[in-house]
Amino acid sequence: MGNIRAQPSGKLYFDFRYLGKRCREITALPDTAMNRKLLTQTLKKIEAEILTGQFDYAKYFPTSTFLKTIKLQEVRVNRGAYSDTDPLS
Secondary structure: OOEEEEOOOOEEEEEEEEOOEEEEEEEEEEOOHHHHHHHHHHHHHHHHHHHHOOOOHHHHOOOOOOHHHHHHHHHHHHHHHOOOOOOOO
16 A cells, blocks of 8 residues: 655655555645645555556656656566466476
């Protein structure tokens, strides 16, 4: 389960796991009760999409510097998950 956390500067950020990687994405939103509620709702949606296999990292974080790493991890996971060959034969 992910969390919404605040930086020392007071800006909120998402902190969750996706494909075995820890993802931390900073927002421009200050740490207020209303902003925490908004981000908590967004995080719940992200986690639901991860569970159903419909999560698109770029949709939520299009300017992320971590996006390239996530795309590479998606390729690696998909290669192993959908392999038609039996490695033991």
